[in-house]
Amino acid sequence: MPYESQQNEDEYLAKLGFLSSFISQCELNCVFIVGDMNADISDTRSTFGQHLIQFCVNNNLVLNSKEILPADSHTYVSEAWPSTSWLDHCMCTEDAHECISRVEILYSLATTDHIPVSIVVNCETLPVLLQHQSPSHTEKLTRAKVSVEDIRKYYLLSDCSLRSVNVLKETLQCKDVNCEHMEHRLHLCTLYQNIVDSLIIASEFLCQKGSTKFKPLPGWSEHAYVLHAESRAAHKAWAAAGKPKSGSKLESKKAANVKFKNAVRYIKRNEQTMRANSLANKLKNNDVSEFWKELKRSCISKQLLPASIHGVSGDKNIVEAWRNHFSRIFNHVNSDRFNLGNINYNHGMIVRADEVRLAIEKMSLNKACSPDPLSAEHMKYASCGAQVLLSLCFTGFLKHGILPDHMLSVLLVPIVKEKTGKISCIDNYRPIAMASVLSKVFEHILLERLQNFITTTENQFGFKGKLSTDLCIYALKETVSKYMRQNTSVFMCFLDASKAFDRVNHQKLFIKLQNRGVPSYLVRILHFWYSHQLIQVKWGTEVSEPFSVSNGVRQGGILSPVLFNLYLDELSVTLNDSKTGCLVGDRLVNHLIYADDLVLMSPYSAGLQQLLRACAKYGEQFDILFNPKKSVVMIAATKG
16 A cells, blocks of 8 residues: 555545455455555554544444554554554454454564564354355246347237136126125136236246356457357368368368467456456447446356354245344334224226326336246236236225235345445345335326325425435535534434334324325225235245234335335424424424434524424334434534
8 A cells, every 4th residue: 555645645545445346346255454554543643544444434344453452553663763653454344353363463573664463363263155046947037138029929929818817897897895795805816816827928938947048258259259150160061071080171170269269268368358348338338228237247146145144054044034033023013903994985996007007117127026927027018908907907906905915925035234244143134125016016006196195394305206315415514504604503413213114103104194185995905905915035045934014114115115204204294393493594494304314403402402302202102213322413513
């Protein structure tokens, strides 16, 4: 690393950036960074020392030399000046830190300005990572490779297949919105499943067993494509001549083969350079789509999962541990039973085919498939008959207040939060949820009906069109700057709500929906959805038994963000009514929210305390738990 000086600061930060990039791209979870960092962490005046400490904080690395060795340690003795510095360090990830048994500065062996540092690592305690591969029989839709002719063929096949779906008019024409006829419910669920099956059958010709196609290396087209064709042609000519042991045919085959192999060796030796050049050319030519496709292909690696989680080993045992973990999270808030009673007929229950079409158009393509083989591409390229049948099916669901099990199922996959954290710690994972594609289509339809009832205050910036974290930060900075210009301090508190999305009380959420005037049929379908949803956890190739959920907004749902905003909106209204905080013009600004992140602001400490009491009261009433360990108070103080 460059020595400390003002002119070297940019270079030093660039090298730290390179290390950060290397760590993020490294597939392994145990990373050690050891050497002369030219950063004196024993001197608070050292700019590079502060940069190094902040680098470790930002990347969740342990600065072992600081953690293990005495504060008065040094690894460098200046020959020109009678001074010492602590310049040589060891940094590593949390799992790697657990494997270090001893760090020692060998003062007795010092023969030059730098003093040797000894680090002893117990390799037997390194966490074990196991490779998991998808089953070879898994079918997938070759989305990016379907031709226009393929799409046309799928359209015709889906149209033909959907025509055979049996529609029971008696069930669909039922106008009793409080109907509890079990046969009607069975008919609706069967209709839904027949639609799904028809689309899957129609797309079978587009699906393939795990691909075995050759994936060319970067530079293949320029350096090896022609030589490969010549080598194959020479081999075929030699084989057609009866595979002679000598002669011109054999020599031609050998020469062509040598040229091709040399080209392949050249490509492999220069693979990284060629890949970088290829990406740069695509970016230069503004070929954004191909740029991201190639970058994604180059980053694909085989899945590595720890052999144990929270002291539990074996995939079956681990997936059961995950099931128990998430089951506790989604069932730990006491919620009273919600009773909606009978409802009246509403014209909004009728779902039109064009609503289904618009909902499908909002679906993102090339996304991970849901637990079933159906993807957004199935819906987009299907016959218009699918939209008609789904509109009838969704109308029946809203009239009868039910949903099929297929739409109620969610698959959770735990993924690591911090690669540099403890890979076997159960709290270092967050779940990503995969729900069925048709459930998302249905949610888009419900969202259109809910929009006018679930507006929130302007203090909430999360999950709103044309708003972002940048605007939220800008509002905060401008508010504080105004008071600073007036020589007035601002007291702020950044509150952290622990697992706020998972602690939503269902009964209180539905009451809030009722208070907003949301039609009863919408509250009923949401209540059924939330009270009957089933979650499974996937780890490697193992899938857990399903479990029910009693709190939290639905995982992977389109509606979940807006429902959470609604759940938190009453707190925002309460804070605005408190009449304390910062004034910007004639506008009171005492808090800003982005999703579940909340900041309170007041030019007075007593005002901030009043806002905190309001948050504590609301949290107690609506099961929102604010974490004091992660919440921070900040004072933007004026000079003097």
